[in-house]
Amino acid sequence: MKREGTNGNEHVIRAANLTVGYSGYPRVLSQIDFQWEGAGIHLIIGENGSGKSTLIRTLAGLQKQRGGTVFWGNEDVSQISSTRRTAKMAFVQSLPPRQSELTVSEALALSGRKEENISQWLHTFDLLDMTTKSLCDLSDGLGQRVMLVRAILQDTPWILLDEPTAFLDVKSRQVMWAQLSALVSKGKRVMVSSHDYHLLEGNLDLRSVTAIQENRLHALNPAGTCADWNAHI
């Protein structure tokens, strides 16, 4: 097994002259030079269609960029093997898996974690009654909670979440932010694109806030208020 460095640098996500978007469509964001580092919640905010999802997928190495490079530490993401990538980063899509017939317990067993560990998280997200249900039979909110648990069970230094709260009810949102805060206090890094940041206001774990405005990224003050941030998107 490869030894990880001790300076923490290998967990920096860095965009170098990065252009993201789909070929054949207008560019979403171009020439981004930016980096995200350190334990805590890294919030990405922007209007609908501003390119949050595209950016976060590209930073996760799950979508090909149109120019420039994404670095995880000193490594070009496109050069990292899929096995090693899964050890570094977990990802939750904005849409829950509506087509998967896997039962909740089968989906979570894919994490390879012990059953008691899985049940603990199921309990936290109030999913214990759902274990034998198929994902496609769950509501979107329940499906999204399962995918959150799945990502947490992957136990990676980084968790990237694309609009994770879109389908969640108020209680589940609170549970999610509380659990993410608990994870970052154990040294995890969470990047999340969300409209739902008013729940985070004043949260000490908020490490950075990045706004997407007019095809550019702007670093905002993480200790600021929602009203300050909203002025930038």
Add this chain to the structure above:
Amino acid sequence: MNYTATVILTLAAIFGLALSHLLSGSTNIDWGELGLWFSNAPTIAGTVFFEVRLPRVLIAIAAGAGLGISGLMMQTWFHNPLAGPSVLGVTSGAGMAVALVVLTGMGGGWLANALAASVGSWCALGLVLFVASRFRGLASLLIFGLMLNYLLGALVTVLQAEAEENALQQFVFWGMGTFGQASLVTASAVLILVLAASSIAFKQYENLDKWTLGAVTARSMGVNESRLQKILVVLTGLLAGSITAVCGPVAFLGLATPHLVKLIIPYRSHNRLIPMTALIGALLALLADWGVKGWGIADSGWPLNAVLSMLGAPLVIWVLLQRNFSRS
């Protein structure tokens, strides 16, 4: 009932059905003469058992298991519960290729047919994959498959109109689907191929499970999309191709078997779906072949595809009614 018990029970049912096929038939076998077949002394018993009944049972098992697995692979890959080799034109592609070699008198040997059929199904599958990425929604892909079926069917009809009577007759029987044309060698060869393909598919069960969660999530969980696609294409094409070459374009086994399995077991992970689909597919094929033989009451029964459609179509309709399709 737990999984192991279900597997054992299904195996027992397959064994029982296979035995019933081997022991019964229009010819009465003098079992005492059977052993003579090995000493190169041709007897009626030996010929009927080893050249008619045994190959027929073996190819039915192989075709049921193989088509079931290829149907499951396609349903998983396309995230589409109505996908299957015959639905998406893969069987027609194989049929078109076989028509080409048989009706133009180029081939006729089973190996040539199997090769042509595999190439035909790969071409059809390649076409389906090419257009699938451009479609949104489940219905478009199915309609594309339907159109591909029409198109290939039309080409086959044109070939038939031009063909010689002898080749045509051979082809028409093949087109109705049959387990009765296989020799011991071809049946064993296809069975070995099906076993090999099934075990390769089984090794991919975790990747297939992850794939059901969607392409982006699967990628984030370490699934190599293009590698998985290549494996599925090669397996599906080989299975549908070789089985179609020997048995004709067999209907419904690929589409219906995975759904029947999901009615029987509550598990949805491919580590259980794959073995159970192979077993239930084999069981269905053996059962359908009883219908071909007249269900044991009449001297002659129905063509294989007629029996399979009568078993398969109601099952698929029932599954459609159960499933809230608009959500998918």
